[in-house]
Each structure stands twice: as structure tokens, then as C-alpha cells.
Amino acid sequence: MAAALLDPAMAELVWVDSGAGRPRPLPVDGEFCRQLGERVGRGWLGRLAAADLGGPLIAWMGAIIRERRRTGAPAMVLAGEWDERWRVRQELRPPTTAAQLRVLGKDVRVPGSGTSWRSAVEPERRMLIQGLLEDAQEQVEQLRGAQRGSSAEASERLLRGIAYTVGLLRQAAGEAALGALEAGVRAEDVVQWAGRSPAWLAELLGDDGEGGPW
Numbered sequence: 001m002a003a004a005l006l007d008p009a010m011a012e013l014v015w016v017d018s019g020a021g022r023p024r025p026l027p028v029d030g031e032f033c034r035q036l037g038e039r040v041g042r043g044w045l046g047r048l049a050a051a052d053l054g055g056p057l058i059a060w061m062g063a064i065i066r067e068r069r070r071t072g073a074p075a076m077v078l079a080g081e082w083d084e085r086w087r088v089r090q091e092l093r094p095p096t097t098a099a100q101l102r103v104l105g106k107d108v109r110v111p112g113s114g115t116s117w118r119s120a121v122e123p124e125r126r127m128l129i130q131g132l133l134e135d136a137q138e139q140v141e142q143l144r145g146a147q148r149g150s151s152a153e154a155s156e157r158l159l160r161g162i163a164y165t166v167g168l169l170r171q172a173a174g175e176a177a178l179g180a181l182e183a184g185v186r187a188e189d190v191v192q193w194a195g196r197s198p199a200w201l202a203e204l205l206g207d208d209g210e211g212g213p214w
Contacts, residue, residue, distance in 0.1 A: 004039045005060060014064045032061070044124055055118075120183035125175055132172035139165045174204050181205075 004010055010032060017030035027033075037045035118126070139161060146157040173194055180190045191201050 001036075001040055004036055010036065011064045014061045015068045018061075018065045044127065115183045117179070117183060121179040122182065125179050125182070129172050129175045129179065132168050132175065136165050136168040136172065139168065177201060177204060 013030070013032035013035060017027060017032050018024065033045055037043050143158065143161045143165075146161060147154050149157075173196075177190050177194055180193075181187065187198070187201060191198055194200070
């Protein structure tokens with residue numbers, strides 16, 4: 001990743017994707033994200049970078065864009081000058097040994113309590129949950145004007161839309177439960193928070209009843 005970001009050509013792609021002086025949202029399928037994904041063997045990286053607004057990669061891209069808007073051309077970093085592109089916020093830096101020991105001590109008392117969702121749950125699952133929630137939200141927005149027309153038309157529109165939304169939320173709940181287990185949260189806590197039964201989680205895990213979590 002670092003080797004790819006050090007390539008000036010990649011910084012130029014960020015500038016082009018941003019509108020090259022005509023600001024626009026960074027596209028999920030932008031050339032920078034596509035090429036970066038190819039270089040590091042992560043095809044999903046484009047969607048992650050566009051949605052993970054608090055992550056270090058989007059911060060790096062923002063620093064590139066701000067630098068170009070100030071200067072109008074790729075800037076040369078002078079000796080001893082701090083380069084904003086490589087500043088990493090404290091919460092995104094690797095934890096110290098002392099901090100990790102504190103987390104382990106806390107986790108002994110309450111499993112999963114000291115882990116970070118971002119670090120413990122794979123990015124593909126985080127992106128899937130986010131996408132499902134956004135799809136459900138969009139569907140709910142479309143239902144705002146559904147109670148119009150004949151009784152049959154409104155009923156069909158409402159019931160189909162609600163059923164589809166519930167399906168999205170159920171899928172999101174399942175992915176969130178699996179993510180929680182990945183993060184080390186206890187299975188009994190997961191089913192309690194989800195308002196479901198142990199059988200639901202066992203089915204979600206594909207448990208055959210032999211040697212599973214129950």
C-alpha cells in the first residue's frame with residue numbers, strides 16, 4: 001500500500017477523480033481506487049475508500065486534493081517540512097503494547113468489549129452492512145408517498161416495500177451478528193441484543209448441532 005501511494009502517478013489520479021479543480025464527490029469506481037485495488041490485490045478497495053470517510057486512506061486523498069488546490073500543481077516537499085499527506089490521526093495509529101495489554105485485560109472481564117469494530121471485522125462485511133442499511137433507508141424514503149391511489153394499489157405498494165425493507169434489515173442484522181462474533185463478542189450477548197433466539201444464530205452460522213457454539 002505504502003509503495004503504491006508513494007507513486008506520484010497515483011496522487012495525480014486522485015486529483016483527476018476529484019474533478020481536477022472542479023470539486024465533486026470522489027467516485028466509488030474512480031481510476032485511483034481501481035488502480036490501487038489492482039496494485040494491492042483488493043478489488044473492493046474502491047467502495048471501502050469512498051464510504052469509510054473517517055479512514056486513513058480517505059484522509060490521504062483529501063490531503064492530496066487540498067495541496068493541489070492551494071498550489072495548482074504537484075507540490076515538492078522541502079527537507080524538514082511536514083507533509084500533511086502522511087499525518088495519521090491518533091485513533092488510527094497502531095496501539096502501543098501497554099494499550100493492547102489494557103484491552104486484553106478488559107476483554108478477560110467482558111469478551112469483545114475492548115476490541116475495535118474497524119480492526120476486528122473484515123472490511124468486506126463492514127461494507128456489506130453499510131450497503132444494506134443504505135438500501136433499506138432509501139426504500140423507506142420511497143414509501144413516504146405510498147399511501148395514495150386505490151386501496152389495492154396502496155396496499156400492494158406498502159406491503160411489498162415493507163417486506164423488502166424488512167428483508168434488507170434482517171440480512172443486515174445477520175451480518176452484524178457475524179461481525180460481532182468476529183470481534184469476539186459472546187454469542188449469548190449477540191442473540192440478546194438482536195432480540196433473537198440461539199437457534200437463529202446457530203442457523204446463521206450453518207451449525208449442524210455437532211460441536212457448534214450451543
